Amino acid sequence: MILLEGLSKSFNGVKVLDDLNIEFEEKRITVVIGRSGGGKSVMLKHIIGLMKPDSGKVFIGGVDINSLKKKELNEIRKKFGMVFQDGALLDSLNVFENVAFPLRRHLKLSENEIKDKVYSVLDDVGLEGQDNKMPSEISGGMRKRVGVARALILNPEIMLFDEPTTGLDPIMSDVINNLIISMHNKFKFTGIIISHDISGAFKTGDTVAMLYNGKIIESGTPEYFKNSDNRVVSQFISGSMEGPISI
Numbered sequence: 001m002i003l004l005e006g007l008s009k010s011f012n013g014v015k016v017l018d019d020l021n022i023e024f025e026e027k028r029i030t031v032v033i034g035r036s037g038g039g040k041s042v043m044l045k046h047i048i049g050l051m052k053p054d055s056g057k058v059f060i061g062g063v064d065i066n067s068l069k070k071k072e073l074n075e076i077r078k079k080f081g082m083v084f085q086d087g088a089l090l091d092s093l094n095v096f097e098n099v100a101f102p103l104r105r106h107l108k109l110s111e112n113e114i115k116d117k118v119y120s121v122l123d124d125v126g127l128e129g130q131d132n133k134m135p136s137e138i139s140g141g142m143r144k145r146v147g148v149a150r151a152l153i154l155n156p157e158i159m160l161f162d163e164p165t166t167g168l169d170p171i172m173s174d175v176i177n178n179l180i181i182s183m184h185n186k187f188k189f190t191g192i193i194i195s196h197d198i199s200g201a202f203k204t205g206d207t208v209a210m211l212y213n214g215k216i217i218e219s220g221t222p223e224y225f226k227n228s229d230n231r232v233v234s235q236f237i238s239g240s241m242e243g244p245i246s247i
């Protein structure tokens, strides 16, 4: 479904991605974990074509996206829903209009069709009755849910989540992780989650992969991952200062 092949990217002479290889399975959830500043968001930006690699390829459904013309890339982008780290809501629009935004932009629907779709997805994410609130009036966890609703509204084949639980307390993190699982069960998208929340990764991921020094150094089921004898992986999982990861 999504394949990153030999991806390398440097900024100002510093290699952030270094011959990175990973395949994301169709209709599964893959969680990519790694340290802050390790290149996780950079990897996501390559997947949606917001960044171009110095070398290597990004295949979406067998198509090398960097060989496409702008118009063709825009078509591919419609397959994606993206939940940004900070929610990226439009502060001047209420919850309803934030969620309706992609519909108004991409589809020509009647006002009634828009209402049906928006109310339905707001129900799905547990925000019924919140449609008139402004982003500044709701909690961080609710803003994340608005971000999820907006990403889901075009029923995308692929959902990308950039640190969906960062900045939330453990209980709200669990609520969001459960929401991702139930939305995945309902909509069956191919999911890629970037996270440094280890317990969330084990709970939501069919596959867990670790990005370290610009490469994917381990990848497998949560059970496989937990039992990895890679010392970098075990240090990261245990959150210990002691080990091969330099600080």
Ligand SMILES: Nc1ncnc2c1ncn2[C@@H]1O[C@H](COP(=O)(O)OP(=O)(O)O)[C@@H](O)[C@H]1O
Binding pocket: 011, 016, 034, 035, 036, 037, 038, 039, 040, 041, 042, 043
């Ligand atoms: N557009 C950019 N220009 C220059 N440096 C960048 C750019 N985007 C990311 N970086 C650098 O790449 C590194 C990885 O960033 P990022 O992917 O955001 O990390 P994270 O794993 O925390 O998401 C950081 O050192 C960051 O400063």
Ligand SMILES: [Mg+2]
Binding pocket: 040, 041, 042, 162, 163
């Ligand atoms: Mg990031």
